[in-house]
Amino acid sequence: MKNEYMRKLILADTRADGRALDEFREVKVQKGAIKTAEGSAIVTLGNTKVVAGIKMDAATPYPDTPNEGNLVVDAEFVPFANPEFEPGPPTEESVELARVVDRGIRECHAIDTEKLVIVPKELVWSVHIDIHTINDDGNLQDAAALAAMAALQDCKIPKYDVEKKQVVKVETFVVSTGKPLPLKETPVEVTVFKIGGKLFVDAADEEEDALDARITIATTEDGNLCAMQKGGNGILTSEELLRAAELAVVKGKELRAALG
Amino acid sequence: MAKAGAPEKLIIHGKRLDGRKLDEFRPMKAEVGVIPRSEGSATFSFGETKALAGVQGPRPMHPKGLQEPTRTKLRCYYFMAPFATSERGRPGRSRRSTEISMVVAEALSNVIFLEDYPKTALDIFMEILQANASTRCAALNAASMALADAGIPMRDIVSSVSVGKADGEIVLDVAGAEDNFGDVDLAVATVGGGDAFVLLQMDGIITMEEFKKMLEIAKHGCATVYAQQKAALMKRYTAEVSE
Numbered sequence: 001m002k003n004e005y006m007r008k009l010i011l012a013d014t015r016a017d018g019r020a021l022d023e024f025r026e027v028k029v030q031k032g033a034i035k036t037a038e039g040s041a042i043v044t045l046g047n048t049k050v051v052a053g054i055k056m057d058a059a060t061p062y063p064d065t066p067n068e069g070n071l072v073v074d075a076e077f078v079p080f081a082n083p084e085f086e087p088g089p090p091t092e093e094s095v096e097l098a099r100v101v102d103r104g105i106r107e108c109h110a111i112d113t114e115k116l117v118i119v120p121k122e123l124v125w126s127v128h129i130d131i132h133t134i135n136d137d138g139n140l141q142d143a144a145a146l147a148a149m150a151a152l153q154d155c156k157i158p159k160y161d162v163e164k165k166q167v168v169k170v171e172t173f174v175v176s177t178g179k180p181l182p183l184k185e186t187p188v189e190v191t192v193f194k195i196g197g198k199l200f201v202d203a204a205d206e207e208e209d210a211l212d213a214r215i216t217i218a219t220t221e222d223g224n225l226c227a228m229q230k231g232g233n234g235i236l237t238s239e240e241l242l243r244a245a246e247l248a249v250v251k252g253k254e255l256r257a258a259l260g
Numbered sequence: 261m262a263k264a265g266a267p268e269k270l271i272i273h274g275k276r277l278d279g280r281k282l283d284e285f286r287p288m289k290a291e292v293g294v295i296p297r298s299e300g301s302a303t304f305s306f307g308e309t310k311a312l313a314g315v316q317g318p319r320p321m322h323p324k325g326l327q328e329p330t331r332t333k334l335r336c337y338y339f340m341a342p343f344a345t346s347e348r349g350r351p352g353r354s355r356r357s358t359e360i361s362m363v364v365a366e367a368l369s370n371v372i373f374l375e376d377y378p379k380t381a382l383d384i385f386m387e388i389l390q391a392n393a394s395t396r397c398a399a400l401n402a403a404s405m406a407l408a409d410a411g412i413p414m415r416d417i418v419s420s421v422s423v424g425k426a427d428g429e430i431v432l433d434v435a436g437a438e439d440n441f442g443d444v445d446l447a448v449a450t451v452g453g454g455d456a457f458v459l460l461q462m463d464g465i466i467t468m469e470e471f472k473k474m475l476e477i478a479k480h481g482c483a484t485v486y487a488q489q490k491a492a493l494m495k496r497y498t499a500e501v502s503e
Contacts, residue, residue: 064265064440092362095355107463215460225471228446228462233369235456238475245471 006210010195015207017046021200022247027258029146031154038174039155039181043147045202047137052129052147054155058118058167059126069116070126073102075144081133082205100229101131101145104187104218108226111152112182118160125157127181138205141216142255145189150259155181187226188255191216192244194234199244201251215241217248221256225249266441270426277437278307283477285421285433285484290401290492292409300410302492304402306433308392313402315410318380332377336365336384338399344391360396367400367420367449367459373413382412393439394422397447400459405489409496417489418458420449421481423474425464430474432481446474453483 009015019025025046034040037053059070075098079085090098105111116125129151131144156176159168168175193203194213203211212234218227225245230236236244270277280286286307295301298314305311321327338360342349364386372382384406386399397420404418424434425444434445444464450457466474 090355090358092358095358096362099355099359103463108465220465224465224467225462226465228460230363230457230460231366233366235370235451235458236460237455237457238479241457241460241475242468242472245468249468 002206003210006207007195010198010200010207010210013198015200015204017204019202021198022251024202024251024254025204027146027255029150029258029260031150031260036173037151038158038176039151039153041147041150041154042134043143043150045139045143046204047135048139048143049134050131050140050143050147051134052131052144052151054151055128055130056155056158056167057126057128058123058160058165061117061121061124065113066121067117067124068113069111069124071102071106071111071113072126072128073098073105073131073148074129075101075131076133077136078133082136085133085136096229096231097141097144098131100141100189100216100227101129101148103227103229104145104189105148105152107218108185108187108220110149110183110185110187112184115182119162123165127152127155136205138203138208139191141191142189142202145187145218146255146259149186149188152181152183153186153259157181186221186256186259187218188252188259189216189218189227190248190251190255192247194232194236194240199240199247201247215244217245219249219252223249267437270438270442271429271431276426276431278435280433282429283432285481286435288485288488290405290488292405292492292496298406298410300406300408300412302402302405302409304398304405304489306394306398307435308390309388309394309398309435310390311386311388311395311398311402313384313386313399313406315406315412316383316385318377318382318412321379321381327379330378331374332372332380332382334365334369334372334374334382334384336361336368336386336403338364338386338388338396340388340391340395344388360399363459363461364396364400364403367418368404368407370456370458371404371415371418371451372407373415376413393435394433394447396420396461397422397449400449401485401489405492408493416452417486418449418451419453419482419485419489420447420459421478421485422447423478423481425466425470425474430470430477432477444470444474446478448475448478448482450479450482453486455479
């Protein structure tokens with residue numbers, strides 16, 4: 001019943017909270033929220049809230065990229081964020097969210113991973129981004145990608161003792177070099193949702209329950225597309241896909257501005 | 261940012277490293293009814309990429325608490341055999357296979373009349389026996405044929421292809437070095453060879469113009485795959501009737 005109502009609203013170009021179809025809820029980005037992390041950020045989209053924290057650690061490089069640092073993204077759907085989330089191993093949804101955030105960052109080479117080598121071919125920095133949901137009122141994907149990007153911008157490289165082969169710590173705190181992570185690009189992700197023939201952005205939880213299909217599109221600063229993922233059980237035509245891409249570029253600019 | 265072992269060029273005089281033209285498929289092979297103990301089954305190959313799919317069910321859903329009162333529960337399982345890649349893969353589910361299983365299920369849920377079998381489970385198992393890129397596309401192509409072979413009521417068949425960008429050129433049916441060292445990989449699936457996209461995943465940087473062009477090429481590619489799938493189904497069932 002509620003789903004039907006949500007669909008009716010969207011089809012009439014209106015929304016329960018009075019927003020336009022192409023309007024985001026208020027976006028807030030708070031960097032540096034977690035003292036123990038090398039980089040962190042809390043992002044809110046209306047009532048949706050996620051936190052991203054980055055830990056950096058020395059690791060062996062992957063065989064196919066011996067002179068590049070590593071990027072790992074994980075997402076945890078913490079059950080307090082949504083009564084439908086359950087404790088336990090990662091679900092399909094949380095794996096997808098993390099992998100789509102990962103691809104947005106990786107595919108446009110947002111991190112200059114070649115500058116994250118400690119000992120060539122032996123030791124490189126591994127950048128581990130963990131995204132935790134605090135409150136899910138829809139559109140976790142865009143919030144998560146934005147939080148990951150903000151945390152990357154906030155991230156400072158720790159001091160590393162090559163002799164002792166460990167990160168330098170004082171008591172339990174990692175000593176920072178104060179050097180920011182080398183970044184080359186600022187990708188942001190915008191998910192475009194479809195109900196009937198209408199496309200809209202930043203779905204609230206109850207709108208997500210009523211949708212036909214969605215597509216997440218990561219865009220770069222110069223308006224190119226760098227990762228895409230369709231989701232949901234419905235279809236999208238090529239005309240709708242192109243319209244979604246245009247929308248993602250325009251809305252992406254707004255989100256990028258919120259990064260400050 | 262070239263990766264170790266990258267060839268100097270992926271396209272030489274308009275031809276790809278395996279000799280194909282830009283818009284040319286690898287040889288496709290499609291066959292249905294290959295696993296007797298499955299309700300329905302199929303293989304689909306793009307060159308060396310070989311996928312096998314089998315359907316079990318609709319069958320009773322256990323545990324009962326997971327039953328859906330008005331429809332069958334569609335469960336898709338994509339696996340890559342450890343011996344399917346040059347370096348042995350880890351057996352079982354990975355984050356990658358979890359995600360692919362999910363997007364494949366979403367794609368297929370568009371065409372299956374799920375409401376015909378309430379309270380049951382419909383399981384589709386896909387196995388990549390040999391991998392040379394475009395494995396999710398081959399798996400989905402095999403799965404949709406296996407469903408048809410199982411006699412599951414469907415609106416139409418889903419067909420899938422990959423489109424890539426290598427050395428600045430747009431290429432159909434990504435393979436080999438194009439997958440490892442190409443700039444872009446776009447996997448799509450459409451319904452009945454038409455303009456209804458039910459799967460889309462893209463990695464790599466493209467402009468809006470390129471996206472438009474790639475969608476067109478992908479759409480036509482899916483229509484070609486669709487014809488192959490239909491031919492394989494017709495071949496199987498025409499033979500049975502004439503006996």
